[in-house]
Amino acid sequence: MxxxxxxxxxxxxxxxxxxxxxxxxxxxxxxxxxxxxxxxxxxxxxxxxxxxxxxxxxxxxxxxxxxxxxxHLKDWDLKESLEFQKQEMLQKKEHLNRVIRTLDHALFMMDEQGTINANIFMTLIHNIHKEEEQKEWLSSYFPKDMVEEMFNIPEQKHMELNKKMAQVYSELKAAYGQDPGNPHIQSLLKQYFELSLELYPGTIELVKNLKDQDIEFEQNAQLFPSPLSSEEDEWLAHAMRFYWNEKGIDINDHS
Structure with a gap:
């Protein structure tokens, strides 16, 4: 027994x-x-x-x-089940790596600034979280290799640029309501555009590619949200028009 x-x-x-x-x-x-x-x-x-x-x-x-x-299965295809489970685990691993990367960015931003506006913080984190979806969506407009190059910057540099961008957004929010032509506002916009081109190198080439192909580009607010309120966005749009007009560029033109 x-x-x-x-x-x-x-x-x-x-x-x-x-x-x-x-x-x-x-x-x-x-x-x-x-x-x-x-x-x-x-x-x-x-x-x-x-x-x-x-x-x-x-x-x-x-x-x-x-x-x-x-x-409880009588006939269990162990190999097939293990292969399927491996793919499941790889997806979870990829997700965990993205979460860890996002936390690294968040902690890096907090190191010097201590506190940060919640909308700015969540927007920057969203951009990291949705990076693959952003690439996929942009690839419907641009060649895939151009899009990959656009996101191809070293991780440390990416964190430093995100921190700087968060600071610029914070200062723009603090300056909301001031004269769009104010030299301080225009200086912030200069920093904003310079940082944008560093964060997304090759952007000018991508836009030129759109213009050459006469493709209408529509912003996807779900994938690329703004950290600003609708009122702040409207004020910033005026400031941007002033910025480009000062440079003799018609922003209604794709170029």
């Missing part, structure tokens, strides 16, 4: 809690080998083997629901 363990003994032997064993029994994931008339659960060495399968699959990232499905 095989060895029988009480639920307490089995919990101690396997390192699981009694509560977890109760739950696994309830969801039909790991049933005890025997339940007495009084409801006491007993487990066998076979249950230990079953649990090893569950623990191994859980380590590989499978959900309890998926584990339940797999261990």
């Amino acid at each position: 095989s060895t029988q363990y009480s639920i307490g003994e089995f919990a101690k032997k396997t390192g699981l809690t009694i509560r977890t064993l109760h739950y696994y029994d309830e969801i039909d994931l790991l049933k005890p080998s025997f339940t007495s008339s009084t409801g006491k659960r007993f487990y066998s060495n076979e249950n230990i083997m079953q649990l090893q399968k569950i623990v191994s699959l859980k380590f590989l990232g499978y959900s309890l629901e998926k584990i339940h499905e797999l261990i």
Whole structure:
């Protein structure tokens, strides 16, 4: 007769809690080998083997629901399942890498500034989070290699430029309502455009490509949100018109 363990003994032997064993029994994931008339659960060495399968699959990232499905299959294509799970884990790894990268940018911005306007902060973080989607959307207008080049800047430089851009946005917000032609406002806009070209090198070539092909470009506010309010955006638009007019450039012209 095989060895029988009480639920307490089995919990101690396997390192699981009694509560977890109760739950696994309830969801039909790991049933005890025997339940007495009084409801006491007993487990066998076979249950230990079953649990090893569950623990191994859980380590590989499978959900309890998926584990339940797999261990109850008569014919289980292990290789196909593992290949699928690997792809799932790679996607999660990519997501975690983006989260860590975003946190690095956030902490870097906070190091010197301490506090930052929530809208500015969330916009900059959004741009990092949605970078791949931004590339995909831009690729519908521009050659893919041009778009990739546009985002191809070293990470440290990217963080430094984001920090500077956050500062410019903060100063623009603080200056809201002032005369758009004010030298301070125009100086901020000069910094803004210079930083934009550093953040997105090749932008001028991309816009020229649009003009040459006579393509109408429509901004996607969902992918490229503004950290400014609608009133601030309207004020900034006046300031930008003044900025370009001073340079003798008609901003209504694609060039």
